[in-house]
Amino acid sequence: MKKRNFLIITIVILLIIVAGAIYLLVSNGDNNTKTNSSIDTNAKALVLYFSVTGNTKKVSEYIKDDINADLIEIEPKEAYTSEDINYSNDDCRANKEQNDPSARPEIKNDIDVSEYDVIFLGYPIWWGDVPKIIITFLENTNLDGKTIIPFCTSGGSGIEQSVETLRSVNPNLNIKDGKRLSSSKESITSWLNELGY
Secondary structure, three states, rough: OOOHHHHHHHHHHHHHHHHHHHHHHHHHHHHHHHHOOOOOOOOOOEEEEOOOHHHHHHHHHHHHHHHEEEEEEOOEEEOOHHHHHHHOOOHHHHHHHOOOOOOOOOOOOOOOOOOOOOEEEEEEOOEOOOHHHHHHHOOOOOOOEEEEEEEOOOOOOOHHHHHHHHHHHHHOOOEEOEEEEOOOOHHHHHHHHHOOO
């Protein structure tokens, strides 16, 4: 009889542990859903991007079409040439800017984001990080209360370091983790679906 009671108690304890584990998994799943749903997909959205070779521009246009957003390009006051982004040349303009913490390339066009609640912010990865012209934009634009969703194009580097840099410019901004994207329309649509669009 004692063995039977011990067995029943053991089974009950195991069931409680399993139920608790299932509850935690479901709860974490709900939290992930809430994180994604914290993006108001009905809010007015802008796709804002910087592109030199055209890769980020192409991805930006896909996003714009997919979610029916407005599109604005960040235009440098001094346009970048192919020599400016020739990374094999240590003295190229992009290398100099990325290695200079104070570099802030000027923006040519006036960019008004006041009417948007969600901003998809696109850029190429330069030396594993965000191009300095994006920091120029962040430091000179009021983005309070806006949701910023970074995306990047890159030959190999991920987006993580660039997102850390964006957050370090203004830790109070609502900057999501973002995504490194290829020009595959299917992968872009899949990512947007994950965000709730």
